[in-house]
Amino acid sequence: MRTFIIKANRAHTKADFSLTDLPGTSGRIDLLCRFLNSAFLLSHGFRKNVRVWLSLYGPPNPPKAIRFEGQRMRPKTLNPDELSTAKLIIKALKAGENLREPGKELEVLPGIYVSKLTFEDIVRRTLRGSALYYLHEEGKPIEKVHFPANVAFVLGDHEGLSREDEAFLAGIAEKVSVGKKSYLASHVVAYVNIHLDSLTPPP
């Protein structure tokens, strides 16, 4: 089982942005769409052993969390292109507009949930069942890490994690690196998935 968590500090927490200008109007929801693509999709296939948490902290109503549960999602729900994925995020944000209770998750579509969970809530829930890794260029080379059956990876968005977030992760997440350069989150997830596939047994 693989979990990917991304903290998106600018991603809008209301569906108030334009589908035809995601980079300019949404706080980089386009980046989250490519992240989901890399986490779940194979050529003509879908990874059911993946969970994704989008942790949104942009205006106007942070935090919002959207969970994608591969085991329960219908494979045809998620398509490769950005716009159809952005529409799923919009659907979740609209459904979650009046959420107040911090712990409650609303199921928007099979396997897709919206909530007011914080980044810390997500990480704590994840720690119960998975070994946690923070993907960072200064981490241990991924080829040298021995992964257990259940793994979870935290990534930052285009601005990276804040010092507070990094302090929170210190001690509970091992820093792991796919290389010395700073890569786009979607490229890192594609690399991690393909690397994990090569292990015996793959997580």
Next chain:
Amino acid sequence: MRTFIIKANRAHTKADFSLTDLPGTSGRIDLLCRFLNSAFLLSHGFRKNVRVWLSLYGPPNPPKAIRFEGQRMRPKTLNPDELSTAKLIIKALKAGENLREPGKELEVLPGIYVSKLTFEDIVRRTLRGSALYYLHEEGKPIEKVHFPANVAFVLGDHEGLSREDEAFLAGIAEKVSVGKKSYLASHVVAYVNIHLDSLTPPP
């Protein structure tokens, strides 16, 4: 120097498709946009040592070839999101609408060229300066390949290469694999780029 060549059998060769429904109307130009993203982009950076050839064979006027030359492109030309990249492809297709001469390339923007070059033309030109590899799940594991300074990779689109294309490549391109599964072209390119970065010296 790294070259990535994709043969897109259905990709429209005229700008007759809808930006808001690329998967449904363009013969999967959306896939080519993600391919370019993976080939060129770093987090807040651009790979100048990359060349991409899109070899388009869809209706109504195949073939069309679009070349992206990292060395000459302005880094801000290519952005991560699909729609802005699709607009570059549209610009190239419009500029190339009346092209007749098979060998002539038109420069559409700095470092971006459109032509009537065939897939075979592109491969033959590439062979002059680079070792050629065909990315295929049954190839030699990429970790075991010794790459020279100039490398070129051929990939198929969501339908893969035809038997004729594979027959053409046999003997001139070594089959290389990033894993046993069938991955999306954009994920393969992200993986190859990150893998090549780890070599000393990197191609």
